[in-house]
Amino acid sequence: EKGAMATGSGKMKEVLTGTTIMACTYDGGVVLGADSRTSSGNYVANKVADKITKVCDKVYLCRSGSAAHTQAVAGYANLYLNQHAIELGEKGVCVRSAANIVKEIAYTNKQWMNAGMIVAGWDKNEGGQVFVVPMGGTLMEVPFAVGGSGSIYINAFVDKNWKPKMTKSECKAFVRKAVSLAISRDGSSGGVIRTVTVDKDEQVKEFLPGNEVQVYHDEIQFSQGAQKVEFVKA
């Protein structure tokens, strides 16, 4: 279902992934991270959304912008990459090819599209790579990338704190920290923090539950279970 509320005027708002997404390389692979809030205006259509989609073996796509558009792009990318993998045989699909296909779709349909995406993964020739395909359809290979409405709040943070050749656990912690900072400031980002780690040996999808997401600046801590209410004696 679309998950949009009919407002007073009766017009439905498009489902958006006003979002925080990011991906960054570490020594031997990549970590992708995203929040889990899908909003339609002020209504949270899905508070546990999965914005990191697999497009082919060891290559994932972070989606921001219109949920419909990015899901369609992911679907096409998956289709073309499956065919490509069959033609290549044991050679395996490169991350660069996957990113190029996403870019071709985004660029050719730029008039109609509202999609900012990050393609990241691992292949045996070049190792871990991150490609960003912002709105408009450019393609850039970068060591790390952030996207979505929440990304503006953490640009300076990641620029300052990313270092090359991090370890896997350092990188995961870095991604989770960055996304939690964006969630604390961006109204369109929230929920859980999902991460995908891709390297030579594994591709692991994990999530950090909402109550374990770090909070800052006296935000109300999410608590588990019934709240204890204390009555003040008159």
Place this chain on the structure above:
Amino acid sequence: FGARRKRVERSDQNKLRSMSGVGSGYDLSVTTFSPEGRVFQVEYAGKAVDNGVAVVGVACKDGAILAVEKPEETKMMLPGSNRRIFTVAKHVGMAVPGKLPDGRQMVSRAQQEAENYKRFYGTTIPTKVLSDRLANYCHAFSLYWHLRPLGSAALTASYDDQGPHIYLSETNGVSYRYYGIAVGKGRQGIKTELERLKLGNLSCREALKIVCKCLIKQRDDTSNKKFEIELAWISDETNKQFVRVPKELAKESEDEAKKEIEQEDEDSDDMES
């Protein structure tokens, strides 16, 4: 009208039967199988390659070489005309035995495939993919009554991250990878020579001379006609780009090869006497 056509066809068939003796009426169109399951038109197209110019391809330790031996058709033709070796992409080259115009169609298609692949997938086309696509293209011509098969093949040389490759895409739709392969006139002799070599241990420069030698040896030398050897390669030395062998080096290889052949002839004459 139908009856008259049948009579005419049968008399043509009789003529053909006396000429070729193999097809026996099942070879009149590419959409006809023989009772043994052969498609004769495709086999005849292959003969165009088998009876054409000699083309050799070898994959060495540090690169791959393509060579074509072209007899001089007329004295009035400039040397270097009717080139049979083409660049398909920076990292891939192709030689076309058999009918040159048909071969040019294959080269053109290969160039388009390579360009489209780069456009869509962002990486240079792997040679296996290119050669499979080319073979599929050739095969398509054998499926329709209104088309004829191409009378040429494509010998592809490339050097990518998996090393040097030589592939042969044939007109019947098969495509294989080779350490070394020869097609055209004299191919059996050249193949025997190539099988004796340890191609994986040879450098491209060494192999150039050997390839020239193979080509010159297989010529029917009673005719004493002029010929031209077209050489091209892709190796570490050429920075993994497919280029023609520079004129001086080509001439040097050819001359050295000729010298060795003369030496061997003298030695064998000495032995006989």
